[in-house]
Amino acid sequence: MAIVFKAPNALCDVPLHYCPGCTHGIAHRLVAEAIDELDIEGKTIGISPVGCAYNNYLYFNCDMIQAAHGRAPAVATGVKRSLPDNIVFTYQGDGDLAAIGTAEIIHAAARSENITVIFINNTIYGMTSGQMAPTTLLGQITTTTPYGRDAKYNGFPIRVCEMLATLEGPAYIERVSLHDIKNIRKAKAAVKKAFKVQMAGKGFSLVEILSTCPTNWGLSPVEAMKRVENEMIPHYPLGVFVGADLEV
Amino acid sequence: MGQKLLMKGNEVIAEAAIRAGCRHYFGYPITPQTEIMHYMAKKLPKIGGVFVQAESEVAAINMVYGAASTGKRVLTSSSSPGISLKQEGISYIAGAQLPAVVVNIMRGGPGLGGIQPSQSDYFQATKGGGHGDYHMVVLAPASIQEMYELTVDAFNISDRYRIMTMILGDGVLGQMMEVVNFRDEEIIEHYDKSWATTGHGNKREHNMITSIHLDPAVLEQWNIGLQNKYKLISEKEQRYELYNCEDAEIILVAYGTVSRICKGVIKEAAEQGIRLGLIRPITLFPFPVDAIEKVIDIPKAFLTVEMSSGQMVDDVRLTINGRKPVYFTGRMGGMIPTVNNIMTKVMEIKEKHR
Numbered sequence: 001m002a003i004v005f006k007a008p009n010a011l012c013d014v015p016l017h018y019c020p021g022c023t024h025g026i027a028h029r030l031v032a033e034a035i036d037e038l039d040i041e042g043k044t045i046g047i048s049p050v051g052c053a054y055n056n057y058l059y060f061n062c063d064m065i066q067a068a069h070g071r072a073p074a075v076a077t078g079v080k081r082s083l084p085d086n087i088v089f090t091y092q093g094d095g096d097l098a099a100i101g102t103a104e105i106i107h108a109a110a111r112s113e114n115i116t117v118i119f120i121n122n123t124i125y126g127m128t129s130g131q132m133a134p135t136t137l138l139g140q141i142t143t144t145t146p147y148g149r150d151a152k153y154n155g156f157p158i159r160v161c162e163m164l165a166t167l168e169g170p171a172y173i174e175r176v177s178l179h180d181i182k183n184i185r186k187a188k189a190a191v192k193k194a195f196k197v198q199m200a201g202k203g204f205s206l207v208e209i210l211s212t213c214p215t216n217w218g219l220s221p222v223e224a225m226k227r228v229e230n231e232m233i234p235h236y237p238l239g240v241f242v243g244a245d246l247e248v
Numbered sequence: 249m250g251q252k253l254l255m256k257g258n259e260v261i262a263e264a265a266i267r268a269g270c271r272h273y274f275g276y277p278i279t280p281q282t283e284i285m286h287y288m289a290k291k292l293p294k295i296g297g298v299f300v301q302a303e304s305e306v307a308a309i310n311m312v313y314g315a316a317s318t319g320k321r322v323l324t325s326s327s328s329p330g331i332s333l334k335q336e337g338i339s340y341i342a343g344a345q346l347p348a349v350v351v352n353i354m355r356g357g358p359g360l361g362g363i364q365p366s367q368s369d370y371f372q373a374t375k376g377g378g379h380g381d382y383h384m385v386v387l388a389p390a391s392i393q394e395m396y397e398l399t400v401d402a403f404n405i406s407d408r409y410r411i412m413t414m415i416l417g418d419g420v421l422g423q424m425m426e427v428v429n430f431r432d433e434e435i436i437e438h439y440d441k442s443w444a445t446t447g448h449g450n451k452r453e454h455n456m457i458t459s460i461h462l463d464p465a466v467l468e469q470w471n472i473g474l475q476n477k478y479k480l481i482s483e484k485e486q487r488y489e490l491y492n493c494e495d496a497e498i499i500l501v502a503y504g505t506v507s508r509i510c511k512g513v514i515k516e517a518a519e520q521g522i523r524l525g526l527i528r529p530i531t532l533f534p535f536p537v538d539a540i541e542k543v544i545d546i547p548k549a550f551l552t553v554e555m556s557s558g559q560m561v562d563d564v565r566l567t568i569n570g571r572k573p574v575y576f577t578g579r580m581g582g583m584i585p586t587v588n589n590i591m592t593k594v595m596e597i598k599e600k601h602r
């Protein structure tokens with residue numbers, strides 16, 4: 001009998017700890033499928049962040065390194081410069097990448113480090129129980145913006161792709177979403193392209209994945225998917241910001 | 249044969265690292281150690297090495313973490329305020345048990361302080377510096393020749409124990425020039441690095457480098473492992489110089505630049521008929537308790553001299569544990585103790601213990 005669907009080899013056969021309805025599982029699967037299809041597991045080194053995905057070094061079957069909060073792009077730089085023929089990716093959330101790790105991501109992009117960054121944007125700190133992230137939308141209620149994010153007191157959300165796209169370093173930057181099947185397929189294509197950009201030695205690639213956090217948003221998984229579509233995408237438009245014409 | 253050159257301390261550290269097989273340097277500029285960076289920026293690209301000027305000390309130490317994870321010999325360097333910024337990464341390197349070498353060419357603090365030589369980072373270097381129960385091996389050269397030899401040793405020690413080793417110098421040692429005798433070839437020790445994340449190549453299970461263990465029972469075991477390693481290092485790696493201690497009335501204890509001044513004091517005192525000796529710790533962690541035990545019965549008192557408010561003196565007191573009087577004198581803020589400063593204290597002690 002032909003197998004039509006199976007778990008990717010690049011994912012370990014262990015239960016994930018993520019909450020019901022969280023899209024980390026889908027994002028992990030997309031990364032693992034890309035690694036499988038490109039047949040690069042044996043030479044891939046992943047960097048885990050601090051945040052809900054802190055221990056995804058236990059989930060990916062390739063060699064993995066756990067990094068300090070926000071420092072994954074610097075760690076990835078050290079790895080890639082030491083092993084330029086290997087494939088190096090970071091997997092980071094919005095608190096990790098866009099708050100404490102802002103300097104590291106901007107300079108890794110500016111240097112056009114030949115690494116791939118998987119950036120999970122769910123507009124909130126998940127692991128520490130729902131604080132305001134740099135990506136939290138205006139008006140959004142979090143445990144540190146209990147009356148809603150007010151620009152006057154809390155500043156404005158950061159659009160990472162648009163910001164990094166102002167630099168000359170990046171080779172490929174795209175924002176995708178996981179809120180429905182069609183978009184998950186597009187996200188898969190983007191993740192795979194990002195790895196291919198690195199394999200071709202083109203330089204820095206980043207895929208921002210709009211994701212859900214039903215637990216800290218206080219929404220059901222279905223409502224959370226709707227929020228991505230109706231509230232996040234208007235503020236974080238999908239599309240390719242750098243490298244639209246790049247053939248790899 | 250070897251090679252005899254007149255070189256600056258900072259440059260000697262960089263050259264020694266290259267000779268020790270280090271091809272990866274990540275750093276951020278800060279006075280008075282930046283010549284290490286300049287040297288690496290010039291040399292490493294010519295020999296297939298990697299030099300990256302990072303966006304911060306925080307990024308630099310995390311690049312070290314990444315490169316060390318691949319099993320490469322890797323160096324970073326900074327001076328006091330920059331070393332404070334590196335503490336996060338140093339703690340992670342300790343937690344993940346990665347071998348790497350860091351240089352601190354100390355300047356006066358606290359805060360931005362000054363750029364003149366100091367020894368005020370002794371506590372930070374030897375007691376951990378970052379969060380958690382950990383140590384680095386800390387080597388304290390007192391000459392340019394020793395900066396060379398200890399830098400080579402630092403890489404071997406780091407690989408031997410999977411630990412970060414710090415070369416702890418000061419602005420005098422970093423900036424001054426002396427003759428250095430390079431060997432033709434270095435002894436580069438090779439250790440198993442099958443733990444490194446280099447890509448499993450479909451030939452082994454995936455390797456993981458991490459410092460997080462959420463199960464406290466597991467984390468306690470991990471910590472016990474670290475402590476056992478520090479104990480082993482304390483037994484095997486203590487280094488020191490004993491100078492003129494045989495019949496000393498007072499034994500000075502000093503490291504680095506200050507130990508050189510103390511040798512001047514010993515000469516000056518001898519001319520006045522006063523017998524002084526010197527214990528010069530070369531490893532600051534492990535602190536050379538053996539040196540003190542060897543000479544504990546000889547003098548009437550010990551005098552620790554530092555370019556700080558008195559930091560190493562705590563370890564001297566802990567070791568002596570009330571068996572002999574321990575005194576301290578020092579200067580701070582980038583001021584260097586003079587022979588006269590130290591002689592004044594010696595005379596005071598001599599008067600007290602006649």
